[in-house]
Amino acid sequence: xxxxxxxxxxxxxxxxxxxxxxxxxxxxxxxxxxxxxxxxxxxxxxxxxxxxxxxxxxxxxxxxxxxxxxxxxxxxxxxxxxxxxxxxxxxxxxxxxxxxxxxxxxxxxxxxxxxxxxxxxxxxxxxxxxxxxxxxxxxxxxxxxxxxxxxxxxxxxxxxxxxxxxxxxxxxxxxxxxxxxxxxxxxxxxxxxxxxxxxxxxxxxxxxxxxxxxxxxxxxxxxxxxxxxxxxxxxxxxxxxxxxxxxxxxxxxxxxxxxxxxxxxxxxxxxxxxxxxxxxxxxxxxxxxxxxxxxxxxxxxxxxxxxxxxxxxxxxxxxxxxxxxxxxxxxxxxxxxxxxxxxxxxxxxxxxxxxxxxxxxxxxxxxxxxxxxxxxxxxxxxxxxxxxxxxxxxxxxxxxxxxx
Amino acid sequence: xxxxxxxxxxxxxxxxxxxxxxxxxxxxxxxxxxxxxxxxxxxxxxxxxxxxxxxxxxxxxxxxxxxxxxxxxxxxxxxxxxxxxxxxxxxxxxxxxxxxxxxxxxxxxxxxxxxxxxxxxxxxxxxxxxxxxxxxxxxxxxxxxxxxxxxxxxxxxxxxxxxxxxxxxxxxxxxxxxxxxxxxxxxxxxxxxxxxxxxxxxxxxxxxxxxxxxxxxxxxxxxxxxxxxxxxxxxxxxxxxxxxxxxxxxxxxxxxxxxxxxxxxxxxxxxxxxxxxxxxxxxxxxxxxxxxxxxxxxxxxxxxxxxxxxxxxxxxxxxxxxxxxxxxxxxxxxxxxxxxxxxxxxxxxxxxxxxxxxxxxxxxxxxxxxxxxxxxxxxxxx
Numbered sequence: 001x002x003x004x005x006x007x008x009x010x011x012x013x014x015x016x017x018x019x020x021x022x023x024x025x026x027x028x029x030x031x032x033x034x035x036x037x038x039x040x041x042x043x044x045x046x047x048x049x050x051x052x053x054x055x056x057x058x059x060x061x062x063x064x065x066x067x068x069x070x071x072x073x074x075x076x077x078x079x080x081x082x083x084x085x086x087x088x089x090x091x092x093x094x095x096x097x098x099x100x101x102x103x104x105x106x107x108x109x110x111x112x113x114x115x116x117x118x119x120x121x122x123x124x125x126x127x128x129x130x131x132x133x134x135x136x137x138x139x140x141x142x143x144x145x146x147x148x149x150x151x152x153x154x155x156x157x158x159x160x161x162x163x164x165x166x167x168x169x170x171x172x173x174x175x176x177x178x179x180x181x182x183x184x185x186x187x188x189x190x191x192x193x194x195x196x197x198x199x200x201x202x203x204x205x206x207x208x209x210x211x212x213x214x215x216x217x218x219x220x221x222x223x224x225x226x227x228x229x230x231x232x233x234x235x236x237x238x239x240x241x242x243x244x245x246x247x248x249x250x251x252x253x254x255x256x257x258x259x260x261x262x263x264x265x266x267x268x269x270x271x272x273x274x275x276x277x278x279x280x281x282x283x284x285x286x287x288x289x290x291x292x293x294x295x296x297x298x299x300x301x302x303x304x305x306x307x308x309x310x311x312x313x314x315x316x317x318x319x320x321x322x323x324x325x326x327x328x329x330x331x332x333x334x335x336x337x338x339x340x341x342x343x344x345x346x347x348x349x350x351x352x353x354x355x356x357x358x359x360x361x362x363x364x365x366x367x368x369x370x371x372x373x374x375x376x377x378x379x380x381x382x383x384x385x386x387x388x389x390x391x392x393x394x395x396x397x398x399x400x401x402x403x404x
Numbered sequence: 405x406x407x408x409x410x411x412x413x414x415x416x417x418x419x420x421x422x423x424x425x426x427x428x429x430x431x432x433x434x435x436x437x438x439x440x441x442x443x444x445x446x447x448x449x450x451x452x453x454x455x456x457x458x459x460x461x462x463x464x465x466x467x468x469x470x471x472x473x474x475x476x477x478x479x480x481x482x483x484x485x486x487x488x489x490x491x492x493x494x495x496x497x498x499x500x501x502x503x504x505x506x507x508x509x510x511x512x513x514x515x516x517x518x519x520x521x522x523x524x525x526x527x528x529x530x531x532x533x534x535x536x537x538x539x540x541x542x543x544x545x546x547x548x549x550x551x552x553x554x555x556x557x558x559x560x561x562x563x564x565x566x567x568x569x570x571x572x573x574x575x576x577x578x579x580x581x582x583x584x585x586x587x588x589x590x591x592x593x594x595x596x597x598x599x600x601x602x603x604x605x606x607x608x609x610x611x612x613x614x615x616x617x618x619x620x621x622x623x624x625x626x627x628x629x630x631x632x633x634x635x636x637x638x639x640x641x642x643x644x645x646x647x648x649x650x651x652x653x654x655x656x657x658x659x660x661x662x663x664x665x666x667x668x669x670x671x672x673x674x675x676x677x678x679x680x681x682x683x684x685x686x687x688x689x690x691x692x693x694x695x696x697x698x699x700x701x702x703x704x705x706x707x708x709x710x711x712x713x714x715x716x717x718x719x720x721x722x723x724x725x726x727x728x729x730x731x732x733x734x735x736x737x738x739x740x741x742x743x744x745x746x747x748x749x750x751x752x753x754x755x756x757x758x759x760x761x762x763x764x765x766x767x768x769x770x771x772x773x774x775x776x777x778x779x780x781x782x783x784x785x786x
Contacts, residue, residue: 105473148443151474162717
């Protein structure tokens with residue numbers, strides 16, 4: 001069974017990485033790994049190697065997404081962050097192509113450091129899907145036409161998390177996976193048909209605050225969805241929502257998301273402070289391959305080649321052997337804290353701090369800092385890498401890094 | 405041939421719009437229900453309205469009052485699509501109509517705010533002309549900007565010796581806590597005083613009773629006796645089997661905070677009730693707005709107006725809003741305040757702030773029956 005799982009995972013994994021990443025359509029990229037093969041710019045500052053920068057229509061923490069030469073970014077404005085904004089920009093120039101504003105239909109209560117524009121949107125070749133912390137979910141064409149619109153907190157009035165919802169939706173073969181885990185009476189995740197906006201399936205989830213983003217995995221037998229909560233990791237069929245298996249344990253992450261590699265699923269710990277590699281065992285039940293002490297904060301770890309990289313709560317980039325969990329090296333990062341998840345391009349790792357320092361690291365037997373790039377702004381969002389440019393989303397500004 | 409095709413296409417398009425029932429499209433969008441199978445129709449109506457162009461902009465905006473929450477977003481995105489296209493093409497023929505729409509306070513406040521932004525982008529000089537007219541506007545965003553504008557005028561144009569009087573004159577228009585706090589700071593720094601609790605309509609006199617059992621957070625929907633009938637002379641068995649009686653409590657601080665730990669004890673897994681006897685000279689609509697880190701139910705004269713079960717995720721002004729009507733004479737405002745069993749130090753907070761206001765956040769006229777002096781706390785609570 002382990003061999004079958006590993007082989008299937010590997011088969012699913014290889015074509016992913018071979019895909020040309022011109023687009024960055026969702027959180028942590030097309031395949032949700034945060035890894036692309038091509039090299040990207042390594043040096044910049046607020047005034048150097050900035051192809052363009054634009055002021056956004058509002059404030060937000062969501063990542064930018066890129067599809068078909070367009071950048072889509074969400075933000076919010078208004079006295080209670082109740083104006084929810086989707087902007088479409090020309091990726092080459094930063095020129096605004098259109099902007100649409102929705103009015104919040106759910107609560108706008110949140111921690112001051114969060115925002116109604118916390119979930120990263122999703123884009124495909126035809127549409128953009130923008131979810132806000134208010135439960136408003138809108139689908140626009142690339143020309144800005146409203147194609148469908150859901151007011152999830154009107155549909156399910158008990159949805160509540162006054163710290164602020166922030167999980168991002170993810171796309172799995174025409175199904176938009178929408179995480180709505182919350183402390184209200186109805187905590188759930190849903191599969192929504194991207195063509196119609198209709199709910200195709202809905203599964204109950206633990207009644208707790210949760211900011212993890214689902215992981216979507218293409219397997220030979222179909223797409224899977226991984227939902228991570230404080231007390232379980234559930235693996236579902238993306239088309240039906242039917243649960244395949246689950247790993248139940250206390251103290252799992254409710255902020256950093258799970259990641260998938262050819263040898264299993266890496267589950268960050270929350271309060272327990274452990275990173276765990278799990279995979280189905282011979283009887284179909286999950287087994288823990290290894291555990292490593294790791295207290296994470298916000299950033300989702302990164303799987304690159306045979307290593308796992310994670311930014312700890314103490315702002316240390318920790319490299320671990322993916323087969324064993326053994327710590328290989330640690331690098332103290334400067335100018336923290338770190339909210340954005342680390343990414344990899346051309347074999348280099350990019351770590352962006354909230355204060356605008358992006359440390360570019362060449363991994364090896366030891367860590368080599370290739371560059372330290374500072375932009376004086378506030379960065380909570382995970383960047384986008386597309387078309388040779390790095391899109392850095394600050395609270396109110398979008399920077400496009402790389403030559404014109 | 406190409407020309408003929410274009411002409412025919414144009415004629416077909418025009419006739420299609422002529423045949424389209426655009427008012428029906430607006431009606432369809434503004435009444436959009438929750439999740440349904442109707443998005444195909446909604447999308448088609450949206451596209452017809454946007455294609456019809458500037459003639460539909462004002463009808464769409466005028467469709468906003470009374471629209472469903474979902475319907476309002478179908479409408480407002482259509483309005484934006486039309487306006488963006490018109491303004492990008494340099495067509496501003498609608499400006500006068502938009503100004504009239506903005507001046508009409510019966511229209512949707514959010515729609516008017518959007519139109520204000522369009523107009524100021526077209527002509528930045530309008531800002532100075534328009535903002536002073538919004539000082540008492542029902543649109544809170546317009547009002548906030550008007551207050552800020554007037555404030556800046558005071559700082560620039562009013563002699564220092566007369567500024568406190570000018571700030572005091574501005575204060576009645578303020579609906580934003582942030583602006584009120586900053587103005588109060590300036591007023592008090594100059595030796596002046598202003599009662600913000602009265603300004604915002606906070607209730608400062610309460611009677612409270614408890615603690616009732618909420619072990620395992622299982623009693624949010626359990627109606628203890630005070631919830632079914634408020635009898636201020638009655639007593640009931642509390643969580644520990646003791647007899648609980650109503651106790652007078654005076655709210656404290658600028659924003660009239662009631663701390664239930666003092667009169668009811670520092671108890672976890674507990675429910676407290678607070679009641680205020682509110683006198684209203686006339687029947688009037690009211691919003692009962694509560695801020696609390698605890699789970700809350702709001703009742704007015706026995707009617708449940710709001711229920712929200714969430715614990716220790718922060719408290720802020722106007723967090724929970726119950727909408728009802730005060731009757732002429734005596735009214736009973738009852739709050740159910742539920743404490744869970746979290747053990748973190750921040751989770752010891754058990755209390756609330758409550759105010760009575762209109763839809764703009766301005767205090768409604770009311771008085772509260774005095775409850776007498778709070779009892780002296782027992783020695784172990786001092």
